[in-house]
Amino acid sequence: MRIINLIENxxxxxxxxxxxxxxxxxETEKHKLLLDxxxxxxxxENAKKLGIDxxxxxxxxxxHGHYDHSGGLIPFAKINPxxxxxxxxxxxxxxxxxxxxxxxxxxxxIGIDKSIADLKQxxxxxxxxxxxxxxxxxxxxxxxxxxxxxxxxxxxxxGDTYRNDDFKHEHYLVVRGEGKNVLxxxxxxxxxxxxxxxxxxxxxxxxxxxxxxxxxLKKSEYTxxxxxxxxxxxxxxxxxxxxxxxxHCTGIPAYEMMKEIMGDQLDYVHSGEEIK
Numbered sequence: 001m002r003i004i005n006l007i008e009n010x011x012x013x014x015x016x017x018x019x020x021x022x023x024x025x026x027e028t029e030k031h032k033l034l035l036d037x038x039x040x041x042x043x044x045e046n047a048k049k050l051g052i053d054x055x056x057x058x059x060x061x062x063x064h065g066h067y068d069h070s071g072g073l074i075p076f077a078k079i080n081p082x083x084x085x086x087x088x089x090x091x092x093x094x095x096x097x098x099x100x101x102x103x104x105x106x107x108x109x110i111g112i113d114k115s116i117a118d119l120k121q122x123x124x125x126x127x128x129x130x131x132x133x134x135x136x137x138x139x140x141x142x143x144x145x146x147x148x149x150x151x152x153x154x155x156x157x158x159g160d161t162y163r164n165d166d167f168k169h170e171h172y173l174v175v176r177g178e179g180k181n182v183l184x185x186x187x188x189x190x191x192x193x194x195x196x197x198x199x200x201x202x203x204x205x206x207x208x209x210x211x212x213x214x215x216x217l218k219k220s221e222y223t224x225x226x227x228x229x230x231x232x233x234x235x236x237x238x239x240x241x242x243x244x245x246x247x248h249c250t251g252i253p254a255y256e257m258m259k260e261i262m263g264d265q266l267d268y269v270h271s272g273e274e275i276k
Contacts, residue, residue, distance in 0.1 A: 007038040012270025021068035033059035037072030063186025064170040065091035089124040090169040094157035185212035217251030234258035
């Protein structure tokens with residue numbers, strides 16, 4: 001099994017673009033697949049630099065309905081019109097970020113390009129889906145922990161009103177191979193601890209490896225309560241017999257706080273790097 005980051009927020013492999021977004025390439029015995037496609041066509045350019053042929057990809061999983069994970073989907077479909085693209089049926093929804101009452105525009109659209117839903121190879125999913133013995137998708141039925149603080153500003157528009165997103169459009173990819181079970185999530189909007197608990201409830205044991213953004217990134221300083229929450233999440237993750245690799249929306253400051261607690265159990269993957 002090979003797992004290569006195609007794009008994320010921080011500079012990694014020399015020559016690879018980095019941007020706010022996420023994409024992974026995964027190669028198993030039976031599949032060449034993508035989890036997400038980053039914010040723009042730069043994802044495809046990075047793949048080319050890394051020697052990855054997008055025409056050989058057979059499966060794409062869109063982790064949830066946000067632009068920074070889907071921006072490369074339309075360009076990808078032009079060069080590969082046959083790869084199955086899996087997304088929850090609610091992924092093309094009206095998703096917004098609440099930037100605060102003092103922002104020039106308070107509610108900022110962060111959803112996907114609506115034309116993605118019209119692609120012929122899109123396969124809408126309603127809940128869990130067993131694809132084959134290597135690949136499986138599952139959703140979160142209930143949270144075991146509070147929603148992380150950074151996710152409370154993400155909204156759904158319904159007519160002229162906005163409500164907090166329940167993240168029903170988010171699902172998680174399980175990859176099996178070489179006797180290992182790998183959990184892959186885009187942003188873990190529902191909370192990485194709740195997602196881990198859901199995985200254990202569904203499959204009976206924790207994954208060997210979990211790869212995900214933790215959505216703890218802030219543009220401003222963290223409050224004391226927010227620092228405490230980040231550290232508590234790290235302590236919770238220590239209780240699982242799982243190696244964690246994070247990136248993207250975790251943010252380097254939060255990662256460093258968590259790394260201090262988790263040590264070798266947590267690593268960060270940068271743009272263009274392979275997870276060993």
